[in-house]
Amino acid sequence: MGIKTLIEHLTQKQVDDYCRQQLSVAELLSVSDHLGECEICRGLIERAMNGDAAFFALRSEAFGEAAEMPSLRLARAHLTAEQAAGYVDRNLTGEELHTITDHLTHCEQCALAVADLNDFKNQMAPSLDREYYPASVPSPAESWRHRMVASLSAAFRRSPRLAFGAALTALLLAVTGWLIWRTQQGEPKQETVNLPAPPQPAPAPQPALMVAQLKDGEGQLTLDEEGKLTGADDLPIEYQSMLKDALTGRRIERSSQLKGLSRPPSSLMSGDKQRNELFVIEPVGKVLMTDRPTFRWSPMEGATFVVEIYDSRFNLVDTSPQLTEHSWASAALARGKVYAWQVKATKDGQEFTSPRPPAPQARFRILDQAKASELARAKRDYSSSHLALGLLYAEAGLLKEAEQELRALQKANPDSKIARNLLSQIQALRR
DSSP, X not given: OOSGGGOSSOOHHHHHHHHTTOOOHHHHHHHHHHHHXXXXXXXXXXXXXXXXXXXXXXXXXXXXXXXXXXXXXXXHHOOOHHHHHHHHHTOOOHHHHXXXXXXXXXXXXXXXXXXXXXXXXXXXXXXXXXXXXXXXXXXHHHHHXXXXXXXXXXXXXXXXXXXXXXXXXXXXXXXXXXXHHHHHHHSOOOOOOOOOOOOOOOOXXXXXXXXXXXXXXXXXXXXXXXXXXXXXXXXXXXXXXXXXXXXTTOOOOOOGGGTTTOOOHHHHTHHHHHHHSOOEEESSSEEESOSSOEEEEOOOTTOEEEEEEEOTTOOEEEEOOOBSSSXXXXXXXXXXXXXXXXXXXXXXXXXXXXXXXXXXXXXXXXXXXXHHHHHHHHHHHSTTOHHHHHHHHHHHTOHHHHHXXXXXXXXXXXXXXXXXHHHHXXXXXXX
16 A cells, blocks of 8 residues: 555645645655645645745735736746746747746746756756657657656646645656666666466465354254354344354353242142142243143142132232133233232132142243244244244243253254253253
């Protein structure tokens, strides 16, 4: 990348140094090229130069100089590249020659530029005479003039100081090139034979090492050491991130939806079963996708049953009629809430209740609507990915559904340690 592309805009120091002609040759070249393309920086240079113009106008008023004549306007405007080249070539006559001669007596910058161009012409003419050109090629003097005019005319039209900076840069580069050419002309020529180097085969890119691979539904998941996951391009980004965590051995955390629902398994079953053979079965300590749960309890021969459902403040929400079966489906319950339930059995005039103190309450949670809708969409759109669905169910606290999906994943990958480990984690959470 060259110097030119590195300049976004000129700094104030570059503007000041350019106006004072204090830039180095290399920096002057890059600044000049930049000014040719950047209108904003040209405006900065012109505004900086307007201060000089104001100084000369004040001096004119102080010393009583005459109103602007063509020669005075030329002095303030500086010579163009065409005028400077014409003066050096002595192609000017009449009023134009007189005006430019008068301008050079008042303008030190233009006089220096014309002197530099004249020296450049005198140095380049002898070497140009040694070159052979076809008859149709212009003469050497005309050739150098056209090259100089073509390179400097655009800069002269934008700004005089910009033009003289570019002219000085071109002059230094031309002289340097001429000296190098003269040095090479004096050196003996040596013929060299460049044999083409044998083609070298391009090194084959080394593939990243694979750290995990699983068959998932109809496709296959792979994860390399650079964290690139393939086979899950149709999944959302957040789901892909979840899959990466599972494939790299990150443990499945217990869902916050299960908080406050757990209970010791022996408190409801063994104590009640031993005394009256009545105990609740489900839902106990679970998160449910449906808002119409089915309640199940142990059978009791010759008994009738009534199920009661309470909210978190122990307000009665729903109750069943007298039942002879040992299951019952309730009406729709509000989503996103925690409920407790119990069953009462009447047999031979005696009433039995489960659970009953000191056993803990049989609690469950109905999944909130937003999460239920998300899982329904995932089940519809990504049904072939057992890993994605298993992890989504586990995150929502639906451990039974998560175990079903991860069992299918482990069945498709019987030798996979990753699939076996994920299934064992879900089973431990259910216990």
